[in-house]
Amino acid sequence: MRAMFTYLQNRLRLMRGNVTLSPRLAVYYVTMQCNLNCVYCEDFGSRRNHLVTPNPTLENAKKILKVIRTGVDRLWLTGGEPLMHPGIVELLEYARNDLKFGEISLITNGTLLSKVGGRALTTEFTESTEKKLLKSSVDSVLSVVKYLDRLIISLDSVDPQALNTVSVPDVYAETVIANAREAAALQKIHNFKLILNAVITPETLSGMDMLLAFCTENNVHISFSPQSVNNLPRYELVTSPEYRAFIEKVIRLKKQGAPIMGSFSYFKVLLDQTPYECYPTLIPRIMPDGWLAYPCRPMEKAGGEQGGRAVNLLSVETWDDAWRIAKGKYGEAPTSCVSCFQQCYAEPSLMQARPLEYLSERLHGNDVSVYAPG
Amino acid sequence: MHPDNALESEVSRLRNSNDWSRWSPDAIIIGGGVAGLSAALHLAERGLKPLILEADKKFIGGRLAGGETIKIGEHSFRLEHGVHGIWSQYRNLQAMLARHSLRPVFVPAQEENWIYKEGSFVGMTAVGSAIRYSLFPAPVHYLQLFLRGGFLWMLDIRDWASLFSVWGGLIMAVGIDPFAENQPMEGMTLGSMTKHWSPALKSFFLGLARNGLSSHPNEVSISGFIAFLRFYTLMRRDAWMFSYLPEEGGTCLCEPLSAKVTELGGRVRLGCRVKRVAQESGEWQVTWDTSEGEESACAAEVILATDPNNAKKILSASFDGMDELFFPRALSNAVIRLWFDRKPSRTAEAGIFTGDFTVHNYFWLDRLYNPFRRWARETNGSALEVHVYGPPEVLSQPDAVLLTRAIMDVEQAFPELRGHRIGQHLQRNPETHTLPTVGPKEKHLGIETPWKNLFCAGDWVRHPAPSFFLERACLTGIEAANAVLASRGLPKWTLVEYLPAEPFVAWIEKLMVKGRNRRKQRTASR
Numbered sequence: 001m002r003a004m005f006t007y008l009q010n011r012l013r014l015m016r017g018n019v020t021l022s023p024r025l026a027v028y029y030v031t032m033q034c035n036l037n038c039v040y041c042e043d044f045g046s047r048r049n050h051l052v053t054p055n056p057t058l059e060n061a062k063k064i065l066k067v068i069r070t071g072v073d074r075l076w077l078t079g080g081e082p083l084m085h086p087g088i089v090e091l092l093e094y095a096r097n098d099l100k101f102g103e104i105s106l107i108t109n110g111t112l113l114s115k116v117g118g119r120a121l122t123t124e125f126t127e128s129t130e131k132k133l134l135k136s137s138v139d140s141v142l143s144v145v146k147y148l149d150r151l152i153i154s155l156d157s158v159d160p161q162a163l164n165t166v167s168v169p170d171v172y173a174e175t176v177i178a179n180a181r182e183a184a185a186l187q188k189i190h191n192f193k194l195i196l197n198a199v200i201t202p203e204t205l206s207g208m209d210m211l212l213a214f215c216t217e218n219n220v221h222i223s224f225s226p227q228s229v230n231n232l233p234r235y236e237l238v239t240s241p242e243y244r245a246f247i248e249k250v251i252r253l254k255k256q257g258a259p260i261m262g263s264f265s266y267f268k269v270l271l272d273q274t275p276y277e278c279y280p281t282l283i284p285r286i287m288p289d290g291w292l293a294y295p296c297r298p299m300e301k302a303g304g305e306q307g308g309r310a311v312n313l314l315s316v317e318t319w320d321d322a323w324r325i326a327k328g329k330y331g332e333a334p335t336s337c338v339s340c341f342q343q344c345y346a347e348p349s350l351m352q353a354r355p356l357e358y359l360s361e362r363l364h365g366n367d368v369s370v371y372a373p374g
Numbered sequence: 375m376h377p378d379n380a381l382e383s384e385v386s387r388l389r390n391s392n393d394w395s396r397w398s399p400d401a402i403i404i405g406g407g408v409a410g411l412s413a414a415l416h417l418a419e420r421g422l423k424p425l426i427l428e429a430d431k432k433f434i435g436g437r438l439a440g441g442e443t444i445k446i447g448e449h450s451f452r453l454e455h456g457v458h459g460i461w462s463q464y465r466n467l468q469a470m471l472a473r474h475s476l477r478p479v480f481v482p483a484q485e486e487n488w489i490y491k492e493g494s495f496v497g498m499t500a501v502g503s504a505i506r507y508s509l510f511p512a513p514v515h516y517l518q519l520f521l522r523g524g525f526l527w528m529l530d531i532r533d534w535a536s537l538f539s540v541w542g543g544l545i546m547a548v549g550i551d552p553f554a555e556n557q558p559m560e561g562m563t564l565g566s567m568t569k570h571w572s573p574a575l576k577s578f579f580l581g582l583a584r585n586g587l588s589s590h591p592n593e594v595s596i597s598g599f600i601a602f603l604r605f606y607t608l609m610r611r612d613a614w615m616f617s618y619l620p621e622e623g624g625t626c627l628c629e630p631l632s633a634k635v636t637e638l639g640g641r642v643r644l645g646c647r648v649k650r651v652a653q654e655s656g657e658w659q660v661t662w663d664t665s666e667g668e669e670s671a672c673a674a675e676v677i678l679a680t681d682p683n684n685a686k687k688i689l690s691a692s693f694d695g696m697d698e699l700f701f702p703r704a705l706s707n708a709v710i711r712l713w714f715d716r717k718p719s720r721t722a723e724a725g726i727f728t729g730d731f732t733v734h735n736y737f738w739l740d741r742l743y744n745p746f747r748r749w750a751r752e753t754n755g756s757a758l759e760v761h762v763y764g765p766p767e768v769l770s771q772p773d774a775v776l777l778t779r780a781i782m783d784v785e786q787a788f789p790e791l792r793g794h795r796i797g798q799h800l801q802r803n804p805e806t807h808t809l810p811t812v813g814p815k816e817k818h819l820g821i822e823t824p825w826k827n828l829f830c831a832g833d834w835v836r837h838p839a840p841s842f843f844l845e846r847a848c849l850t851g852i853e854a855a856n857a858v859l860a861s862r863g864l865p866k867w868t869l870v871e872y873l874p875a876e877p878f879v880a881w882i883e884k885l886m887v888k889g890r891n892r893r894k895q896r897t898a899s900r
Contacts, residue, residue, distance in 0.1 A: 231479070232472035239469075239868035272873055275462040275612045277507070278482075302479035304620050305747035336506070336615050337482040338462050 002073050002102060010282070010352055019335045020295075020327065021279050024348050025074035025103070028064065028286045030082040030091065031055045036109050038156075039167045040201060040227045040234075043297075044080045052080070056288045058087035062094050064290045064313045071319025073102040080288075083112035083144075092147040105150035107197070110176040113141045113153075113183065141183045145190050152195045152223075153180050157207035158214045165203035177214075184218040194220045195261055200243065201227040202236045208246060215259055223261035223343070224250060226270060231298050231340035233273060247271045263361045265350040266343060278337040281323075282348040290314040294326040295333035298340050306330065397641065399425035401675040401858050402660045404648045404688065407436020408844050409831035410679035411631045412470060412851025413858075418638035420855075420864050425671065426635065427662055429684070431645040433624055434632045436681070437806060438844065440624020446713045446797035449749050452622050455803055456709040456761055457844065458724075458737055459483070459618040461606060464845040465870040466852060476630045480617030481742050487725030489787050490528050490577055496786060499524030500722055501578075505607060506614040511878040513548055515611045528574050536572040540579070543567060547608055548879055549886025552597035552812045554838045559812070562596035573729075581728035582607075585735045586842075589705055589809050590764035598810035605840045609875035609883075618723075618742040650691040651676055651828065658828060675827045675861060677854045679847075681806040682834040685819075693825070700813030702834040706805045708762040708769060710780045711739070713797035717756045718788045727787070732768060732779040733760040755796065758784060773800050808834045810842060821853045827861060829854040840872060 003024065010021040032052035034044045044052065056064070068075065075095055082088055095101050145151055153176065157163050160173040183194050198204070198211055208224075215222045226233040226243070237243040251267045254260040269276055280296030287293060291309035293300035299307035310326035327333075351358045401417055403410045406428030414424040426434075433439040441453035459480065460467060471477035486502030504522055508515035519525045550557055564583055568576045568591070580591045586602050587594055607614045619626050632642050646669070648662040654672060661670040678685050682701040690696040710733070723741040727733050739757040740750035746757050760780055762768060768776070777800050785792045812818070813836065820836040821829050831854035833846040841849055849869065856866040875883060 230472035230475045230477045232468060232477060235469045235473045235870075238870055273465070274873060275615045298479050302620070304479065304744045305751070306479070306481060306620070334482040334484060336484065336617075337480070338615060338617055339479045339482070 006073075007352065007358075010279075011355060014352070018332075019279060019281075020323075020333050021281050021352065023072050023284050024282045025076055025105075026068045026072040026284050026286060027076040027078055027344075028061075028068065029079055029288050030061065030077050030088060031080040031085045031288055033084045034080040034109075035084060035111060036081065036172065037167050038199075039165075040199060040229075042228070042230075053288050055085050056290070058090060060290065060314060061085070061087065061091050061288075064286060065091070065095055065099055067313040067316060067319060067322065068286065069099040069101060069319075070317075071323075074105075075101045075103070076105045076107060078107040081109050081112065082106060083108055089143055089147075092144060096147040103149045104147060105152060106144060106148050107152040107154065109172075110153035110155060110179045110183075111172050113144070113179040114175075141179060141186060142190070145183060145186055145192050148192045150193045150195060151183055152197050153183070154199070155180060155196045155211070156198050156201065156204045158210050159207045162204050162207040166199075166201060180214075180220065181218060184220050187219065196220055196222045198222060198224050199227050200224055200237065200246070201234070202240065202243075205237075205240075205242055205246060212253070212258065212260075219259075221259040221261050224270075225343045226341070228340065228342060231342070233270070233341055238273060244271065261367065262343065263347060263351060263357070263366060264364075265354060265357045265361070266347045269341065269346055269350065273341055275336075275338045276346060276350055277335050277353045278340075278345055279333070279335060279349045279352055280337070280345055281333045282352060283344055286313060292322055292326055294330055296340075296345060298342075306334065397423075399423050399641065399671060399673045401425070401677060402427065402658065402671060402673040403677045403679055404651075404660065405436065405679035405681075405684070405832070406430070406434045406628075406632065406642060406644075407679060407681075407832070407847060408438055408467070408628070409436075409833070409847035409851040409854075410677070411435070411628060411635065412467075412848040413677045413679060413831050413855045414635045414640050414642075415470065415474070415631060415638070416852050416855035416867050417858060418635050418640040420859055421639075422858070422862075422864075424635065424640040425673070426632075426640065426642045427646040427648055427660065428642065428644050429647040429680075431665070433628075434642060434644065435624050435628025437803075438623035438628050440622050440629065441801075444799055449745075449753075451711075451745060451749075451757075452625065453711075453799070453801060454622040454624060456707070456759065456801075457623055458742065459616055460844060461613065462615040462617075463605060463610075463613050463841065463872055464848075465872060466841075467845050467848040469870045470848060470852070471627070471631075474631075474634050476627070476634065478620050478626045481620055483616040483618060483724065485722035486616075487722040488525075488528070488578060488581065489725060489727050489731070490574060490581075491727075491729040491731050491786070492573060492577075493730070497524070497528045498721070498725075498787065499528060501525065502614065502616075502722070502725075506611055508611050512611055512876040513544060513608050513879045513882065516544075528578075530572075530574065532572040533574045536570070536575065540571055540575050543571075544579075544603070544608065545882070545886075547600040547603045548883050549890060550600055551604065551840065552601045553840055556815045556818075556836070556838075557597055557812060558814055559595065559597040559600075560814075563592055564594040564596060564599045565592040567596055567599070577728040581726040581734070584728075584763055585726045587810060588707060588761070588763050588807055593703070593705065593764065593809060595809070595811045597812040601810060601812070601840065602842060605842055609879050610873060611876070613873070618737075620742075620744050622743065648680075648688055650688060651678075652692060653825070675829065675858045677829045677831055677851075677858070678823075679831040679851060679854070681832065682808060683805055685830065685832070685834070698817060699819060700817035701819075702811040702813065703809045704805045704834070705764065705807050705809055706769060707764070707803050707807060708776060709801045709803060710760050710762070710777060711797075711799045711801075712758045712760070712781065712784060712795055714756045714758070714791050714794045715796050716754065716791065716794045717750070719790045721788065727760075727783065731783045731787075732762060732776075733783045734763050736760045736784075756791075760784060769802075773802075776800065808832070808843070810834075812836070821850060821857055827858075829857045839869075 037046045160170040163173045285293040290313040294310035311322045400422040403426045406426045417424045437455045488501045489498045504518040508518035510517045646662040657672045658676040683704045686701045724737045737759045739746040818836040831850040835850045
């Protein structure tokens, strides 16, 4: 109900010409540390662990979530690899039991969902890496899923060789697949949805069918996102007939009822990279140390005059205060942006801008509230 | 190091070092604008060693180059030619930039205003968002404008009376694709087509065309105008989506592109004005002037990527019979920048001036470019850039007169800024701005030329793609690189396709093309 209220409220704002919309959800980067080193990742990866912001203390992370909760009902926890934060389980428990977020999702690479996996993986790293950070913070899949509505595992292929091409060693692939199977079996018991998120790269494209089969076999949903380079779908994909054929196939399979997340509108955008009206404030990002990335992550990262780390949530009491300060510093968020085609921004923006398509998606029973992490 | 300095030191190193004489290019590219840079980059990515020869002594990038720095008070601002951004259909340019992680985070256009003056009447209304977010499908998406009070206020009874003839003219553009069909439509200009249109609507569409084509209507060929309409607005609503560069083009695009060419093994030389090309023992010899005298180099392939005037000049000095060929015209224009110590009270970040104004469009730089935005944040000032595209008798006026007329126009549109001007600068651009025109196929040079292994690139080159300006320069640059690659048996680059027409307009187009074909058949059978 609250989500629908926010949707309608935002429609009214758009009709009045106000493009700074209320968030559908907030994304909190629990940590920037990561134990994988995927070649396509432009933000994180173990190669950048020594450069990025250190983990926030559990106390600060809780304070940040508390401020977020004053304005947002739905929470995504991501990273880096969020399970590398030593207090992740406690943080999830706090978000669920104390702050009572209406919906909580966790995005993980799936390697650290069990102690066994965690131990196996730490051996892969060099001495210069802080091994203590690489240890799993959780005992088992069960210890996190009980707090979640959605567990999103990033997995680009079930073929270890294909994963090698994006710098994921065999040992990870086997661990993630085992953990995904375990999580899939727990879905009904613990009432959460497991979603695999696959980044389509020219190297992993041929293995997507296997991944789809894995999802169908294990009753798992899947979302797709094309590999981005410099915020644009990779050239080798957009000029590839195979990529186009795959997206067309995804649309066809989705129409036939395959467990594929994302709206038809989004897949049409993926097919041709058609421009869309972007409303970045629908899905705000908060960095580990509490800084709000305003108005969106690409603009914040660019570090120009359009946006930046506008306000630290540790220095304010409420979500509204934070946004007032951010808008005061950088002005209203822009729209009509063609700077990125990330699903996390495209999907909610498309649904917000096109109410008839939103209605149609809902009538088809599509869950359009989940998007690829981007 | 500033990119300028990096370039200059590279050029200086090349001039002074012995390795220059030992380094022989695989291909020579004449002209370091977007076309030349695109061609060089695509060759260098395939492992070839391109040499770019740019006539400008200081700046790479042609019409997108950065310029000198001027001071207004304590603050420095870099000048440029006046190209501020890209349209959503500039897909190959964006793909090229992204592939090398050179694509900036753009500044999305929010709104464009139309400022119209007729006699003592001056009106201003927002038009851009109505076109790109119209509820009506293309090509009737302009109807959304008629739902806006501000737009209706600009019209009078004559405009309503001529509405159907205006619409008929626009619909005509749906049925003809001048670039793909190579339709010169000789003898017709935009001015003659709109001669009987009503004042405000005529002024509006001429303003759009002038804004898009940067030329005076009497000089715009009808083929160029129709192609412009089709690419930028008529076939898709979202084609009108525009994004500004976050800095001037030299800093944020051309200098990084040039550095990338160098990084990949190519070379860039400034201050080399090419005089002629000649075939010598199966190779092309290119001869150019520098400040230190004449130089030359040989390569198997040459790509001529200059503006049309310089292309004609070089070819005329190299071959006979150049008067037979068709070269689109290149025009000059004037760019005026004004700084104020306060902000205007009401306006979009950009827009068009039409009717009885001297200036033709405007951009509030303090809402676009990072250096201007920083300055505006610190001082609460504003900075406006206006362009004057003609006619020639206006452009030929002395600087002081042109500047005064521009200031008067601006103060009429934004009276709250009277008495608040703190700086001004007038820049006259040379005749390098292409007036898009379709020439007869046998006379208008395409990528391939009558001379083996001499290829052309640039926004003036004949090519069936619908694109314009920066995108056309990039696309023809890639195509010229592909021609070189093909001659060497290397894999070509795939072009990114343009977005198709919206379904309704595509259906109308299909009907009109069918009708034209039937008429042709009937005429032929008679």
